[in-house]
Amino acid sequence: MKARGVFCPSCMVVHWSGEWPRECVEARQNTKRGSVASPYIRTDGMDPLLNHANGQMYDSRSAYERAVKDAGCVIVGNDIPDTKEPETLSQNDLKRDIKTAIEQVEAGYHGPQ
Ligand SMILES: [Zn+2]
Numbered sequence: 001m002k003a004r005g006v007f008c009p010s011c012m013v014v015h016w017s018g019e020w021p022r023e024c025v026e027a028r029q030n031t032k033r034g035s036v037a038s039p040y041i042r043t044d045g046m047d048p049l050l051n052h053a054n055g056q057m058y059d060s061r062s063a064y065e066r067a068v069k070d071a072g073c074v075i076v077g078n079d080i081p082d083t084k085e086p087e088t089l090s091q092n093d094l095k096r097d098i099k100t101a102i103e104q105v106e107a108g109y110h111g112p113q
Contacts, residue, residue, distance in 0.1 A: 007040030
């Protein structure tokens with residue numbers, strides 16, 4: 001049987017079947033039926049995908065994620081990398097910004113709330 005992930009409304013992540021933390025199971029059992037519009041079900045199947053860390057193909061999402069994690073790697077999104085050059089500040093601009101920040105903190109500023 002393939003592992004199946006189910007969205008946990010208690011901690012807002014997907015837990016795999018057989019890997020639910022006790023507190024989440026209890027919270028789920030105590031949840032009134034119908035309080036969630038519909039369960040979020042994430043199927044485990046996917047198009048075959050090559051794991052570049054070990055050279056094996058996977059059609060199980062959970063097996064793939066586990067193999068990537070076991071290889072010490074992290075799955076990231078498919079966002080387009082930001083190719084924009086980072087803004088460079090002159091030493092004078094940098095000194096001015098640091099001085100301004102110090103003055104703001106000394107005046108009681110605690111950053112955006
Ligand atoms: Zn949970």
